[in-house]
Amino acid sequence: MIADGRKIILFRQYVLKVDAWIPYHPGGDKAILHMVGRDATAEIEALHSNEAIQQMLRYCIGRVDGLWQNFTPPIQGGVFRQVLQEGQDRCNNDNGGEIEMESGSSPLSSRTPSPLFDQQPAKRRLASSSSSSVSEAEFSDGMSYLDAITRQHISLDLDKYPAPDTSTQARILQQYRELHQRILDLGLYECDSMAYATDCCIYVALFAAMFVCLHLGQYALGGLCLGFVWHQLVFAAHDAGHMGITHKYHVDSVIGIFIADFIGGLSMGWWKRSHNVHHIVTNAPEHDPDIEHMPLFAVSHRLLGSLRSTYYGRVMKYDAIAKMLLKVQSWTYFPFLALGRFNLYVLSWDHLLANRGPSKGPGAWHRWLELTGQIFFWAWFGYGILYCTIPNGWSRLFYLILR
Incomplete structure (x- = not known):
């Protein structure tokens, strides 16, 4: 079935065919594609509510007895083929399974074979x-x-x-x-609402300090205050993205969108799609977008092999520019990091305009709320503060860099 393009995953010995669910999946399509042919029990239990799990069982097409041996998903380079007629393929007859993965398939097939990762x-x-x-x-x-x-x-x-x-x-x-x-x-997953109330007081105080600084003409200091606000808010946005505040999908999603889009100018949907993949294939250079920063940075020597990113769908080239930048990455790390938010703006708009989030189901309307939030953000931040409040170009530049 996987050879026919079907999306088959395992959960608690249940075989789930989730093709029809992918357009509805709030966490994006990539998270599911990285689980095709694998036992996804641990990942599903860690990232889904009991209600969501009950919904998944509607897609059950069978059961597996005993211990399942995971396949390499097609998105990671796994190659599958159907069973051939008896006598036509000796390998298939010996294997005896309905789906066989070719011995040459590898998640590292996008690069030159490695003595460590491919042969040993x-x-x-x-x-x-x-x-x-x-x-x-x-x-x-x-x-x-x-x-x-x-x-x-x-x-x-x-x-x-x-x-x-x-x-x-x-x-x-x-x-x-x-x-x-x-x-x-023991109820240890239930969050302390009073802790969030305390955090909200800190957010409001920093936000107020930013406006006071702008009123007094201390634009650089105001940028620092806004930077502190955003720095602290991402922790709450992270909790909301994981449904860790109220544990209710729409409520936590709206909280996250309000923080990320309306206040921070970043897409919550983009973050969830990217971050879910990060949790599924953590620190895998070919698959985890959180460590794919070529040609600016390389956190693994395997990135020097011009790997193909399964998340972005392109080759991360180790070319002359990368060779030059990676030699000095220990010096350029913080300067590039200071400008990294501009890249996040681009990724956020790309996610929303290309409609990379759920296109159907209960989460489809979140995209429109996010687009509204983006317009609101650039109205109050871009027009209201940068253009109308700060008087000249140099002050705007310092404010942008320090925020």
Whole structure:
């Protein structure tokens, strides 16, 4: 079925066919696509309410007994094919399954094969010694050298942490679920509303200080106050995006949109779509948009292999410009970070204008509320403050940089 393009995921031994749900999914399509062919129980339980889980079971088409061995999703490079007629494909006859993943499929197929990530089997990695010296190996190129260093760090991690074999990981997963249920039973997921009331007092005080500074002509100081407001507000927006305030989808979504769009000028829908993928494939260079900043920054040597981003749908080229910028990234990190909000404005408008969020269902109207919020933001911030209140270009520039 996956070979036919169907979106099949597993949840608590239930097989779910979720093709029809993707346009309605509030968390975006990418989060689902990264779970195709995989057991998504832990991810679903962590990110969804009981009501949402009950809705999912409507898409059940069967059950799986025993332990499921995850496939690599097509979006990550997994290749699937249908069962051929008996006698036509010996590999299929030996496999005996309805869906077979070709041995050559790999989530790293968008780059040059790596001695660490593409060729060395897991058992050999487990057996590798952490004391092996990089200097004793012969390296054909720079990537092989970096792979060998990474192999050493992986070996050290394998010595410190539980083994990645199936039985050990199954036991850890069961303990995680028991802990999750215990926290749920104790009510520790319920937030303290008084804490948010205290935070709101801080937001209002900083916002008022910003207007006082503008009135007194202290534009740089006013920009700092506004920056502090936005800095603090993102924590509340993060909680709202995770439905962590009231645990009600529409209420928390409206709170998040009010903070992000109306006050901050950023799209809450864009953040949720991006952040959900971050939680599904955390720190995977090809898939996690939170660490894909080429050509400005590289947080993994694998980004030097011109990987293709499955989130943005383009190759993150390691070209001459990237080589020049990455050499000085330790110096340019904070200057670029100071300008990073302008990139977030662009990403927010791209998300809203391209309608990348849910196009159907209960969350579809959020896009229109966000567009209203964007217009409101640029009216009070862009026109009201930058254009009407601050008198000259240099003061506006300092205000923008420091905010």
